[in-house]
Amino acid sequence: MSGEDKTNNKIEELGGKAKEAVGNATGDKDLQASGQKDQTKSNLKQAGEKVKDAFK
Structure with a gap:
């Protein structure tokens, strides 16, 4: 998972919590x-990225 993807996913998660x-x-x-x-x-995006990383 790239750092940018992690950051974007976390921002989306925090935005959801705020909403x-x-x-x-x-x-x-x-x-x-x-x-x-x-x-x-x-959370689903993060899980998918972790699976991708596991197979690299």
């Missing part, structure tokens, strides 16, 4: 769900 927190604080279920989706997508 989820704002959604929780404001009662906005759509924003909360969007934040959770962003986190899940980031």
